[in-house]
Amino acid sequence: xxxxxxxxxxxxxxxxxxxxxxxxxxxxxxxxxxxxxxxxxxxxxxxxxxxxxxxxxxxxxxxxxxxxxxxxxxxxxxxxxxxxxxxxxxxxxxxxxxxxxxxxxxxxxxxxxxxxxxxxxxxxxxxxxxxxxxxxxxxxxxxxxxxxxxxxxxxxxxxxxxxxxxxxxxxxxxxxxxxxxxxxxxxxxxxxxxxxxxxxxxxxxxxxxxxxxxxxxxxxxxxxxxxxxxxxxxxxxxxxxxxxxxxxxxxxxxxxxxxxxxxxxxxxxxxxxxxxxxxxxxxxxxxxxxxxxxxxxxxxxxxxxxxxxxxxxxxxxxxxxxxxxxxxxxxxxxxxxxxxxxxxxxxxxxxxxxxxxxxxxxxxxxxxxxxxxxxxxxxxxxxxx
Amino acid sequence: xxxxxxxxxxxxxxxxxxxxxxxxxxxxxxxxxxxxxxxxxxxxxxxxxxxxxxxxxxxxxxxxxxxxxxxxxxxxxxxxxxxxxxxxxxxxxxxxxxxxxxxxxxxxxxxxxxxxxxxxxxxxxxxxxxxxxxxxxxxxxxxxxxxxxxxxxxxxxxxxxxxxxxxxxxxxxxxxxxxxxxxxxxxxxxxxxxxxxxxxxxxxxxxxxxxxxxxxxxxxxxxxxxxxxxxxxxxxxxxxxxxxxxxxxxxxxxxxxxxxxxxxxxxxxxxxxxxxxxxxxxxxxxxxxxxxxxxxxxxxxxxxxxxxxxxxxxxxxxxxxxxxxxxxxxxxxxxxxxxxxxxxxxxxxxxxxxxxxxxxxxxxxxxxxxxxxxxxxxxxxxxxxxxxxxxxxxxxxxxxxxxxxxxxxxxxxxxxxxxxxxxxxxxxxxxxxxxxxxxxxxxxxxxxxxxxxxxxxxxxxx
Numbered sequence: 001x002x003x004x005x006x007x008x009x010x011x012x013x014x015x016x017x018x019x020x021x022x023x024x025x026x027x028x029x030x031x032x033x034x035x036x037x038x039x040x041x042x043x044x045x046x047x048x049x050x051x052x053x054x055x056x057x058x059x060x061x062x063x064x065x066x067x068x069x070x071x072x073x074x075x076x077x078x079x080x081x082x083x084x085x086x087x088x089x090x091x092x093x094x095x096x097x098x099x100x101x102x103x104x105x106x107x108x109x110x111x112x113x114x115x116x117x118x119x120x121x122x123x124x125x126x127x128x129x130x131x132x133x134x135x136x137x138x139x140x141x142x143x144x145x146x147x148x149x150x151x152x153x154x155x156x157x158x159x160x161x162x163x164x165x166x167x168x169x170x171x172x173x174x175x176x177x178x179x180x181x182x183x184x185x186x187x188x189x190x191x192x193x194x195x196x197x198x199x200x201x202x203x204x205x206x207x208x209x210x211x212x213x214x215x216x217x218x219x220x221x222x223x224x225x226x227x228x229x230x231x232x233x234x235x236x237x238x239x240x241x242x243x244x245x246x247x248x249x250x251x252x253x254x255x256x257x258x259x260x261x262x263x264x265x266x267x268x269x270x271x272x273x274x275x276x277x278x279x280x281x282x283x284x285x286x287x288x289x290x291x292x293x294x295x296x297x298x299x300x301x302x303x304x305x306x307x308x309x310x311x312x313x314x315x316x317x318x319x320x321x322x323x324x325x326x327x328x329x330x331x332x333x334x335x336x337x338x339x340x341x342x343x344x345x346x347x348x349x350x351x352x353x354x355x356x357x358x359x360x361x362x363x364x365x366x367x368x369x370x371x372x373x374x375x376x377x378x379x380x381x382x383x384x385x
Numbered sequence: 386x387x388x389x390x391x392x393x394x395x396x397x398x399x400x401x402x403x404x405x406x407x408x409x410x411x412x413x414x415x416x417x418x419x420x421x422x423x424x425x426x427x428x429x430x431x432x433x434x435x436x437x438x439x440x441x442x443x444x445x446x447x448x449x450x451x452x453x454x455x456x457x458x459x460x461x462x463x464x465x466x467x468x469x470x471x472x473x474x475x476x477x478x479x480x481x482x483x484x485x486x487x488x489x490x491x492x493x494x495x496x497x498x499x500x501x502x503x504x505x506x507x508x509x510x511x512x513x514x515x516x517x518x519x520x521x522x523x524x525x526x527x528x529x530x531x532x533x534x535x536x537x538x539x540x541x542x543x544x545x546x547x548x549x550x551x552x553x554x555x556x557x558x559x560x561x562x563x564x565x566x567x568x569x570x571x572x573x574x575x576x577x578x579x580x581x582x583x584x585x586x587x588x589x590x591x592x593x594x595x596x597x598x599x600x601x602x603x604x605x606x607x608x609x610x611x612x613x614x615x616x617x618x619x620x621x622x623x624x625x626x627x628x629x630x631x632x633x634x635x636x637x638x639x640x641x642x643x644x645x646x647x648x649x650x651x652x653x654x655x656x657x658x659x660x661x662x663x664x665x666x667x668x669x670x671x672x673x674x675x676x677x678x679x680x681x682x683x684x685x686x687x688x689x690x691x692x693x694x695x696x697x698x699x700x701x702x703x704x705x706x707x708x709x710x711x712x713x714x715x716x717x718x719x720x721x722x723x724x725x726x727x728x729x730x731x732x733x734x735x736x737x738x739x740x741x742x743x744x745x746x747x748x749x750x751x752x753x754x755x756x757x758x759x760x761x762x763x764x765x766x767x768x769x770x771x772x773x774x775x776x777x778x779x780x781x782x783x784x785x786x787x788x789x790x791x792x793x794x795x796x797x798x799x800x801x802x803x804x805x806x807x808x809x810x811x812x813x814x815x816x817x818x819x820x821x822x823x824x825x826x827x828x829x830x831x832x833x834x835x836x837x838x839x840x841x842x843x844x845x846x847x
Contacts, residue, residue, distance in 0.1 A: 058454065076394030076446030077402075085396070085447050147395075150402055154446070157390035 003182050003189045005167070005216075005224040009254050010243065010357030011234030011318065014192045018163050019048050021190075022060055030160030031059040035068045037169045041316060045165070061159075065170075066091075066133050073140035073151045073177060074131065080146035081118050081139070082128060090125045092134040095205075097122070111138075118142060134205075137173035141180070149184045156185035167193035168215070172207030175218050182222045191224065196247055196353040198346070199312045211346060212250075231257040232357075234318045238270045239359050246333065246353040248340050258360070265320055265361050272380040273334075274323060274364040275372045276301055281382045282364060288321035289314075291355040298325045301366065311351035314358050322359035325366045326352070334365045337376055387578055387607075389456045394446035405445045406457070413439035459579035460569045462562070478541045483568045483577060494540045501532040501543075558588035563597055570604045580605070582612040586619055595653075598622045621653035630661055630716065638715050645711045656699060660712045660720070663697040665846045668709055668722045671817075673824035674760050675700055678723070680828045681836050682844050691844065710747055719746045723843045725759040726751045750843045757837070761808035761820065765801065767837045772797040774835075779804055781830045782823040 008014035022032040036042055045062045053060070063071070066089050078086060090096075097109040111122045120128045123139045131139060144151060155162065162181070164170070170178070182189055195212035209215040219226070230252050232240050237256035244254050261269065274282045280303050282288070290308045292298050302308065302325070309317070326334050329348040333341065341349035356363060364380065372379050392404040412420075416437040423437075424430070442450040460483060481490055504510065510530065518528040533543075546553035548560060562585060569580050585601070586594055598619055601610065614620055620628055626646045630636040638661075649657060660666050669675050675698045682691045691698055701709055706722055713720035727733050734751040741747040757763035768778035779791055787807065794800040808820060827834070 071446070071448050075448060076396070078447065079395045079400055147402075150395075154390060154393045157393070 003222070003224045004191070004227055005219040006190060006192045006227045006229060007251065008192050008194055008229040009232060009251070010194060010197065010354065011232040012194075012229035012254075013231070013233050014165070014194075014229060015044060015048055017229065018045065018165060018190075018192060019052050022049065022161070022163075023053055025161045026053075026057060026059045028160075031158065032061065032161045032163070033068075033155075033159040034060075034062045034163040034165055035065055036062065036165040037065045038166065038315075039064065041166060044316065065174075066136060069136045069140050069177075070131060072155055074136070074143055076154055077143050077147045077150050080143055082120055082124070084128050086124060086131050087129045088131075089133050089136065090130040092132050095134060096125075096132050137177055141173055141176035144177070144180045149180050152181045152184045155181065156187045160187050162187060162189050164189065164191045165193065167191040168195045168198040168212070169193070170215075171210055172205055175209060175215075179222055182224070189224075191219065196251065196350055197315060198350050199315065199354065211343075228252045231255050233257045234360055235357060236261070236269060236361055239356060239361075239363055242271055242363065243353055243356040245337060246341070246349060246356065261361060268321070268362050271363045271365070271377045273367050273372050273375055273377045274380050275367065275369045277369050278380060278382065279303070279323075279366060282323065282380060285382070286321050286323075286362065288323040288362070288364060289319035289358070290323045290325060291358060292325040293327040293351070297327065298366070301325065311355050315354055317358060318360055319358050320360050321362045321364075322355065323364040323366065324352075324355045331367075334367060334377075335371060335375060387457070389444075391446065391448070392444035392456070394444065396443070396445050396447040403445060406450065407443050407445070408440065409443070410435075410438050410440045413437055415439075457578040458576050459581060460577050461581045461583075462565050462569060463583040480546055480565075480568060481540065481544075483571075490540075497540050497543060498534045501534045505531045505534075559590070559593060562588060563593070566597065567600060567604075570601065570606075570608070577608060579609050579611065582610065584613055584615065586614060586616040591618075594618065595622070615658065617656050617658040618653050621649035621655065621657055625649050625657055625712070628661070632662060636716055638712070641715050642711045645708050648708060655702070655708065657709070657712055659697050659699055660709050660718055661716055663695065663718060665696045665719045666709075666713060666721070667691070667696060667698045667843055668701050668706055668720060669698060670701065670723070670725060671760075671820070672700055673820045674723055676821075676824035676828045677760060677764070677836070678840065678844060681840055685841075685844075696844070696846070710741065713747060714741075714744050717746055719748075719846050721748045721750060721843050721846065723840070724749060724751050726753075726755060726757070728755050728758040730755055750839050752837060752839055759808075761823075762805050763837045763839075764834075765804050765808075767835045769801050772800065775800060775804070777832065778834050781832050781834060782826050783807075784822070 006014070006017070008017070018034060022034070025032050034045055036045065042062050042064055046056075049060050049062075050056055070086065070089055075086060094100075097105050099106055108119075109121055110119055113119045123135050123142075124131055140151070162185070164178070178189070178191070195215060198212065209218045216226075228251070232254050235243070235256060236258050240254040240256045244251070268286060279301055283290070283303060283306050287307070290298075290302060290306045291311055291314055292302075292308060294310050295308075327348060329345050330352045332339055333352055341352075365377065367375070389404055392406060393402065395402050397403065397405055397407065420434065420437050423434075442455075444450055460479065481493075485493065514529040517530065518524065546564075548556050548564065553561060553564070566580075566582060566585060569577060585597060589597060594616075595618070599622075602623060612619070612623075624646055626638050626641040626643075628638050630638070649655065667678060669678065678698055679690055682696075683689065686694070699709065706724065710720055710722065712718075724734065724737075730751060730753050734749060738749045741749065752763045754763075754766070757766055764782075765775070765778070769775040775797070776792070779788055783791065783804075791800055791803050791807075794803045808823075
């Protein structure tokens with residue numbers, strides 16, 4: 001069976017797909033591993049499985065990416081590099097080898113020692129008991145190389161199907177792991193994700209692939225069969241079309257699968273421009289979820305009672321009505337919609353896509369009053385009452 | 386053996402990519418501070434401070450094994466721990482677990498409770514309860530006596546095992562351990578993967594033991610068996626190459642010559658563990674060699690016997706030197722071998738020495754003189770520098786009847802030839818017994834005698 005890269009647009013039911021296929025595999029007598037990055041998605045997967053299957057099963061295993069690396073890719077064969085048991089992980093917010101607040105590397109942190117052996121201080125905390133999360137994927141790659149991919153063979157013996165969910169968040173060294181697995185593991189791998197939603201990074205450094213284009217090419221060269229889930233079960237067609245415009249036809253067009261609109265929401269559908277001066281009224285009228293870049297965004301514009309989410313943490317969620325406060329780097333998309341996002345603004349671009357696809361029925365963009373007229377979306381005006 | 390691929394990895398002492406489990410008891414670093422304070426208080430440490438230790442179960446992938454998700458079941462059998470009260474519930478529940486299928490156990494448990502319920506409903510119980518606190522002087526509520534039907538553990542605490550209608554803990558220890566071991570091996574519910582057994586040889590006669598061991602061997606069906614033993618018989622029979630020796634250090638015998646392993650499985654009655662468990666071993670051909678060597682050792686060591694100084698003299702009997710030497714080779718025991726040259730030193734001894742040249746712990750010793758073909762002629766020639774000396778020696782080792790025959794020989798040469806000839810054995814003429822008789826006389830004498838230098842060499846270890 002071949003490996004699959006499943007590009008699952010927002011709201012396309014990727015979790016549903018994983019759960020349904022996993023249950024089928026379990027019923028065939030198999031065992032499934034789902035690896036995913038965020039803890040919220042791990043919980044969501046477990047919850048949905050329980051809901052669909054009726055009980056928990058030790059044949060459905062969900063692991064975080066770092067636990068997966070440590071428990072399955074590194075520890076079983078760590079003897080090839082380090083003799084002392086690696087007890088756990090050390091979460092790196094920043095590169096642990098740089099002097100704080102600078103780009104100078106601390107001494108003694110190079111990957112290899114004088115004698116060409118691997119340096120524990122490169123991969124592990126002092127004392128060698130915890131693995132730096134930022135170098136875990138690289139460590140896994142080194143272990144794989146030293147042991148002829150023994151860990152991948154072991155994994156194939158344990159699981160009959162492996163999923164990597166939120167695969168868009170994998171970069172650089174993570175792809176070495178995927179390469180090793182796809183080469184020797186007997187069981188099929190399915191990678192599910194949406195590169196339009198990449199807003200986290202699992203490692204720092206500059207190892208390719210980093211951009212969405214590079215990543216898709218990497219999957220192709222590993223022989224993954226590409227498959228797209230283009231039906232969107234969350235957003236109405238108008239919103240799907242606007243979301244597709246963020247990446248300007250780089251992906252297959254999305255079809256809305258939403259058929260029934262709740263009658264109590266039907267009076268306000270589609271996309272609107274909301275002027276700064278109307279924000280309070282708009283929020284009072286529709287109580288939308290406000291999505292913004294970070295907690296400091298829009299301090300002067302948003303009323304205190306507004307319900308807010310940051311773009312990044314809204315991933316995976318859906319709201320009936322959304323009001324987006326675009327950041328400077330995203331405003332051009334709202335204003336003209338013609339000029340593409342510059343190549344170095346992938347994060348801004350993806351966050352815009354994520355924000356738009358949170359909305360089920362209505363979408364507002366907050367725009368300064370003086371720029372509000374003559375845009376491609378109608379300006380919202382307070383209904384006369 | 387069942388396959389648990391998650392338990393696979395190279396985190397084991399052999400660094401082998403295999404499925405397995407490790408149990409480690411080690412100092413718990415969480416207690417470093419507490420232990421330091423304990424030491425600082427000047428408390429004496431005369432035993433291992435296990436209170437500060439932790440026990441970790443891990444698989445070979447070095448992931449922690451949690452009790453709930455453990456993918457194997459082990460049964461521990463220690464016949465000496467069965468006690469009428471202590472651990473009885475645990476024991477019965479083990480038996481129930483191993484002897485019954487799950488649904489059988491549930492049915493039994495339900496039925497047991499129902500029976501107790503009906504006991505509670507009998508007239509006798511009702512009558513007792515009616516008068517128990519009829520005027521409510523003890524409590525305002527209703528006080529009754531009832532059989533305990535609480536589900537948890539009711540079956541375990543209420544049942545016992547009987548053999549020929551005798552309660553299990555009252556039957557012989559040997560029978561207890563046999564029943565327990567065989568229940569574990571048969572294991573109806575098929576959920577036991579490991580059996581751990583403590584010294585199955587205890588409380589059993591030799592015949593019983595050999596039957597039990599045969600059963601263990603025939604019926605273990607892929608279950609992994611860990612057993613401790615001090616019995617060479619158990620060891621040889623279950624394959625001596627499977628042993629892990631805990632003797633100062635940890636040592637395995639898995640590379641032992643396959644022929645030797647097979648010989649010992651067929652002939653398990655040899656004391657192979659003596660080679661395994663001593664640091665210095667002397668191998669000899671017969672009991673007279675043993676006695677003479679002991680006597681010589683005593684004379685040179687202020688009356689101490691070799692075994693008091695950790696030197697074990699083993700009579701190899703039927704299986705020959707090779708079996709014992711091979712074991713010594715693997716373990717590294719210092720083995721000195723006293724062998725007869727059988728009249729051809731070059732052929733019988735020098736050739737054999739070459740075979741063990743690479744093993745400094747194996748030393749083959751013999752007389753280099755082809756006339757001293759065995760112990761007796763060598764002893765005679767050491768004590769025959771004069772006729773007087775020969776007669777003194779003969780007086781120690783010969784019976785008075787034989788001694789008188791000797792004295793009747795005319796010349797010194799005739800006399801010497803007579804003694805040598807007297808010890809020469811032919812098939813079935815009973816000379817073997819005479820050799821042992823002489824050796825016992827020699828062992829018990831207080832008279833001085835001489836001995837050839839190579840006998841001293843056999844007793845010396847580097």
